[in-house]
Amino acid sequence: MKNKYSVFSLIKNAFSHHENWQRAWGDPEPKKEYDAIIVGGGGHGLATAYYLAKKHKITNIAVLEKGWIGGGNTGRNTTIIRSNYLWDASAGLYDHALKIWEGLSQELNYNVMFSQRGVMNLAHNLQDVRDLKRRTHANRLNGIDAVWLNTNEVKKFCPIINTSQDIRYPVLGGTLQKRAGTARHDAVAWGYARGADALGVDIIQNCEVKGIKRNGKEVIGVETSKGFIKTKKIGVVAAGHSSVIANMAGLKLPLESKPLQALVSEPVKPVIDTVVMSNAVHAYVSQSDKGELVIGAGTDSYVSYTQKGSHNVVEETLRAILELYPIFSRMKMLRQWGGIVDICPDASPIISKTQIKGLYFNCGWGTGGFKATPGSGDLFAHTIANDEPHKLNAAFNINRFVSGDLVDEHGAAAVAH
Amino acid sequence: MFVINCPFCGERDQSEFSSGGEAHIIRPKQPTELSDDQWAEYLFMRKNIKGVQFERWNHAHGCRKWFNMIRDTSNDKIHAIYKMGEKPPIV
Numbered sequence: 092m093k094n095k096y097s098v099f100s101l102i103k104n105a106f107s108h109h110e111n112w113q114r115a116w117g118d119p120e121p122k123k124e125y126d127a128i129i130v131g132g133g134g135h136g137l138a139t140a141y142y143l144a145k146k147h148k149i150t151n152i153a154v155l156e157k158g159w160i161g162g163g164n165t166g167r168n169t170t171i172i173r174s175n176y177l178w179d180a181s182a183g184l185y186d187h188a189l190k191i192w193e194g195l196s197q198e199l200n201y202n203v204m205f206s207q208r209g210v211m212n213l214a215h216n217l218q219d220v221r222d223l224k225r226r227t228h229a230n231r232l233n234g235i236d237a238v239w240l241n242t243n244e245v246k247k248f249c250p251i252i253n254t255s256q257d258i259r260y261p262v263l264g265g266t267l268q269k270r271a272g273t274a275r276h277d278a279v280a281w282g283y284a285r286g287a288d289a290l291g292v293d294i295i296q297n298c299e300v301k302g303i304k305r306n307g308k309e310v311i312g313v314e315t316s317k318g319f320i321k322t323k324k325i326g327v328v329a330a331g332h333s334s335v336i337a338n339m340a341g342l343k344l345p346l347e348s349k350p351l352q353a354l355v356s357e358p359v360k361p362v363i364d365t366v367v368m369s370n371a372v373h374a375y376v377s378q379s380d381k382g383e384l385v386i387g388a389g390t391d392s393y394v395s396y397t398q399k400g401s402h403n404v405v406e407e408t409l410r411a412i413l414e415l416y417p418i419f420s421r422m423k424m425l426r427q428w429g430g431i432v433d434i435c436p437d438a439s440p441i442i443s444k445t446q447i448k449g450l451y452f453n454c455g456w457g458t459g460g461f462k463a464t465p466g467s468g469d470l471f472a473h474t475i476a477n478d479e480p481h482k483l484n485a486a487f488n489i490n491r492f493v494s495g496d497l498v499d500e501h502g503a504a505a506v507a508h
Numbered sequence: 509m510f511v512i513n514c515p516f517c518g519e520r521d522q523s524e525f526s527s528g529g530e531a532h533i534i535r536p537k538q539p540t541e542l543s544d545d546q547w548a549e550y551l552f553m554r555k556n557i558k559g560v561q562f563e564r565w566n567h568a569h570g571c572r573k574w575f576n577m578i579r580d581t582s583n584d585k586i587h588a589i590y591k592m593g594e595k596p597p598i599v
Contacts, residue, residue, distance in 0.1 A: 332558065334558075343553040343555065345552035347529065347554055394529070394556060394557075394561065395584055396558045396582050397584055401522065403509070492548045493544045493547075
């Protein structure tokens with residue numbers, strides 16, 4: 092049983108110099124057999140385990156993580172949350188996640204610092220204006236809050252943006268989703284880990300999956316660095332390494348893994364109280380609670396698993412940032428890193444059964460998976476528990492690449508790839 | 509970020525090149541006879557290997573010619589570069 096976090100527990104623990112806090116999740120050795128195994132202890136994987144235990148009462152589960160939980164893309168993204176996607180299927184998927192975000196801190200009794208500070212997407216040419224207006228209308232038809240702002244309204248909402256019409260890519264307007272925002276990414280992994288652990292899920296770190304054991308058309312277990320573990324259901328949520336796991340099972344996925352970069356500046360006083368994204372010039376920026384500017388750059392154009400990324404990509408992003416925000420011209424950047432993102436040809440994810448019985452994949456989130464973490468976990472848990480997709484993720488099956496029923500979200504994905 | 513030895517121009521920075529993805533995917537000879545599964549395999553499915561992979565590259569900001577490369581995607585080390593139509597060297 093987990094002790095509840097509250098202002099009273101904070102005061103109580105202050106008296107003992109914060110040395111007696113209960114451990115948030117355990118460090119168990121793997122059992123011989125589980126009802127289900129989740130491969131990948133990032134936000135999506137931990138959320139999947141949490142909802143399997145909570146909503147579907149399957150508690151004999153292990154989450155296998157080759158490093159430490161939240162050490163992959165969960166700890167590497169730029170924490171942006173929004174649901175202003177074009178197509179009905181995507182709107183359903185991402186807004187389902189956004190609705191869970193709105194009550195997540197209370198549900199998990201863990202402050203994920205969800206902040207609905209709004210996300211603005213800028214238009215820099217006439218085609219941008221047409222596309223973004225179309226997306227605004229599509230969003231509103233799907234019940235998602237979205238408004239179109241003209242240049243003056245953009246300036247009013249975020250005064251530090253350079254709206255001069257003399258710059259290379261002038262701001263011609265933008266869309267705003269007010270319910271969108273950011274959350275503390277590490278806290279999401281930790282909150283779900285703590286919640287899942289309390290429900291009986293084994294979170295096993297430093298345990299790398301080395302092989303998927305099959306008996307003909309069905310899975311029977313996984314080979315890991317801590318030995319063989321028997322199971323009838325395997326949910327793979329391995330992000331950039333999804334193809335590596337798929338190859339172990341003899342499957343091929345429509346994915347390419349590429350480095351995506353982000354960087355943060357030195358901390359400064361509050362200067363930007365929203366998230367601003369720009370597809371055309373490829374720059375997006377927000378400010379963390381510590382005061383750092385959090386800047387997202389683009390993907391490299393080639394397949395790589397190096398978690399680094401190229402300098403020219405960062406240079407292009409910073410060039411655009413400086414034109415849009417001259418106020419940042421003397422800021423120093425403190426850290427830069429890369430994460431490996433698994434990109435689908437249609438820039439939409441796969442949450443699906445496969446042709447192998449008991450093997451499920453949740454992958455292809457590409458450059459924008461963080462925002463969907465709670466919804467993705469919820470729907471993937473449903474898919475694993477019932478061996479059938481939920482109606483919200485039915486369109487995101489792997490067979491769409493055979494049928495041709497793609498969900499093209501390149502316009503809404505915000506990172507060109 | 510790495511340097512690529514273009515078989516036509518010599519060593520240049522990677523940012524001059526664009527990646528054309530997995531190499532040696534052969535365009536179907538009888539497209540009209542392909543099933544949906546075979547089309548999906550040709551168009552979308554990729555090995556996406558972590559390790560040594562065969563790739564096509566184009567010197568987009570140079571001679572604009574295509575060539576093949578054998579590269580380790582886990583550390584970006586290039587093992588071999590060979591021209592289109594040539595047999596891949598053994599590495």
